[in-house]
Amino acid sequence: MVSRAETSGWALAVLLLMAAAIPWFLWGDATTIAGLPLWLWWHVGLMGLAALVFYAFTRRAWGVGVRPGGERP
Amino acid sequence: MSTALQLAIVVGYLLLALAVGLVAYRLTERTAEDYYLASRTFGTVVLLFTTFATLLSAFTFFGGPDISYLYGPEWILVMGLMDGLIFAVLWYVVGYKQWLIGQARGHVTLGEMLGDRFGSSRLRALVAVVSLFWLFPYVMLQQIGAGGALAALTEGAVPYWAGATLITGFMIVYVVLAGMRGIAWTDTLQGAFMLATVWAALLWILVSVDGVGTINAGLAETAPEFLALGSDFYTPQRMLTFAVSIAFGVTMFPQVNQRFFAADSETVLKRTFALWPILVVLLFVPAFLLGTWAQGLGIQADIAAGENVLPLLLAEYVPAWFAALVIAGALAAMMSSSDSMLLSGAAYYTRDVHRTLVDPTVSDDRESRLGRIGVVVFAGGALLASLWVEAGAAGGGTIGAVLVDIGDLAFGGFAQLALPVIVALYWRRTTRTGLTAGVVVPQLVYVAFNFLPATPVGLPGLGDVTLFAGAYFGWGVSLYCMALGLLVTVGVSRATTAAPEEDAALYFEDLAD
Numbered sequence: 001m002v003s004r005a006e007t008s009g010w011a012l013a014v015l016l017l018m019a020a021a022i023p024w025f026l027w028g029d030a031t032t033i034a035g036l037p038l039w040l041w042w043h044v045g046l047m048g049l050a051a052l053v054f055y056a057f058t059r060r061a062w063g064v065g066v067r068p069g070g071e072r073p
Numbered sequence: 074m075s076t077a078l079q080l081a082i083v084v085g086y087l088l089l090a091l092a093v094g095l096v097a098y099r100l101t102e103r104t105a106e107d108y109y110l111a112s113r114t115f116g117t118v119v120l121l122f123t124t125f126a127t128l129l130s131a132f133t134f135f136g137g138p139d140i141s142y143l144y145g146p147e148w149i150l151v152m153g154l155m156d157g158l159i160f161a162v163l164w165y166v167v168g169y170k171q172w173l174i175g176q177a178r179g180h181v182t183l184g185e186m187l188g189d190r191f192g193s194s195r196l197r198a199l200v201a202v203v204s205l206f207w208l209f210p211y212v213m214l215q216q217i218g219a220g221g222a223l224a225a226l227t228e229g230a231v232p233y234w235a236g237a238t239l240i241t242g243f244m245i246v247y248v249v250l251a252g253m254r255g256i257a258w259t260d261t262l263q264g265a266f267m268l269a270t271v272w273a274a275l276l277w278i279l280v281s282v283d284g285v286g287t288i289n290a291g292l293a294e295t296a297p298e299f300l301a302l303g304s305d306f307y308t309p310q311r312m313l314t315f316a317v318s319i320a321f322g323v324t325m326f327p328q329v330n331q332r333f334f335a336a337d338s339e340t341v342l343k344r345t346f347a348l349w350p351i352l353v354v355l356l357f358v359p360a361f362l363l364g365t366w367a368q369g370l371g372i373q374a375d376i377a378a379g380e381n382v383l384p385l386l387l388a389e390y391v392p393a394w395f396a397a398l399v400i401a402g403a404l405a406a407m408m409s410s411s412d413s414m415l416l417s418g419a420a421y422y423t424r425d426v427h428r429t430l431v432d433p434t435v436s437d438d439r440e441s442r443l444g445r446i447g448v449v450v451f452a453g454g455a456l457l458a459s460l461w462v463e464a465g466a467a468g469g470g471t472i473g474a475v476l477v478d479i480g481d482l483a484f485g486g487f488a489q490l491a492l493p494v495i496v497a498l499y500w501r502r503t504t505r506t507g508l509t510a511g512v513v514v515p516q517l518v519y520v521a522f523n524f525l526p527a528t529p530v531g532l533p534g535l536g537d538v539t540l541f542a543g544a545y546f547g548w549g550v551s552l553y554c555m556a557l558g559l560l561v562t563v564g565v566s567r568a569t570t571a572a573p574e575e576d577a578a579l580y581f582e583d584l585a586d
Contacts, residue, residue, distance in 0.1 A: 014162060021154040022312060030301035035285030039302040043150055044358065047157050047350040054161060058343035066170050068585040
């Protein structure tokens, strides 16, 4: 069972990941590190973070919102 | 290195895939559920790679690098957001729920699942027909890509039509024999092969040009704006339109959607969900960087005239046998998409159209035979159509442009199904009429806006408005149609009442543990 607050937390985390997948704050930036654009490194790092967040979700909250009874009212 | 050797590598690869298919065939039971879904037994590695390989297509090796060559590598971000994040979430929201329902009720297709809940075989057939309408051009897209790849590899010694026919014939044989289990196994092989070849190509080129410094120096001269994020081509609106509409479209593609039913257990679904973003980065970063690097290395590719940049880049920097391996990887990408599409197309046709509208008494054993016939007809028809398309476009032979155009339309078309289906899965007041309208209306509008010529219309007070344009305020028309589908599904459901045959509990109470 997952509390409503935690459910909102997961939803927020996923939305933040999606919003940050493209680094809008680096728009027009051409800085390179080790020959590759900084924005590309950011993206790669963020996708790694996303995999960690997804993994944590499967451990703690899998089923929430999908399976009836997965969420505590 | 002779054409004969290159062909031998490609043919050798095809035979290896066929051998895997034959082993799977020996294990296949003669039931429809086994032929279409391998009796729902996929473990993590197989489900992950079969879905991944199925998603990938000629675009990974040709269309994508071509775009990165012309406009810069930002497409990597689009793919990451689309396949790594949005699709992963839909994997949970749509896929996991479908899996639960399928486990409880034994569904094999999306149409079947909806038809069962809404008590309507007409709805079931409608969903199948809409899906087949978009699937067909997408199969053509793979065949066009395969024919072009073989023609480029052999410098025309194997002409386009022969290459497309060879690949199609090969796929028919192994889809008919192997069914879902064989396809998934070859997908696993193909996915691993693609990853290995694309990284090897990247490293090989890095070593032979003495590192990325040379490439960036070249970029600074030919395309100094490439490394800066964003451009006139990569606007936020365009990137988001593609990421959102393709991610939603992917979930409704029959060959991906059917895989939601095929997982062995919840654990498999959990692991694949968490591994998505990693796999996406591992494949698309090197594949699309190669396109941009070709620009920095001064490779001259006339994309508009139908050339693809990746084969040209490889011809310049790697030995011919290795280039042949990468092209075999590209063919693997196309085949792993097409074989699954053929099988799913056959499943949709036999189960949802033929069985519901033509002959409801088909036995399980006859159905799996009928499915195999469906594969042959579907693949053969698509081959004829793609040969015809290429003959018509003979002046330019613009393979890349054709690929991107048709492919984009198909994804957008499937995306129109996603929101009505999600509403049906999660909102118990959805009615049969509401869902039917939600499926039909956005499809019609989407088709109209893509196929009718843009027409300026004078509106009182607003001035000239262009009807049937491809985008408004920078946002693609597929997004507007998706929003329309959502509104229609909810609005019509609210205005109507459930028919007596509907059974909402199938998607809700019946799933409680």
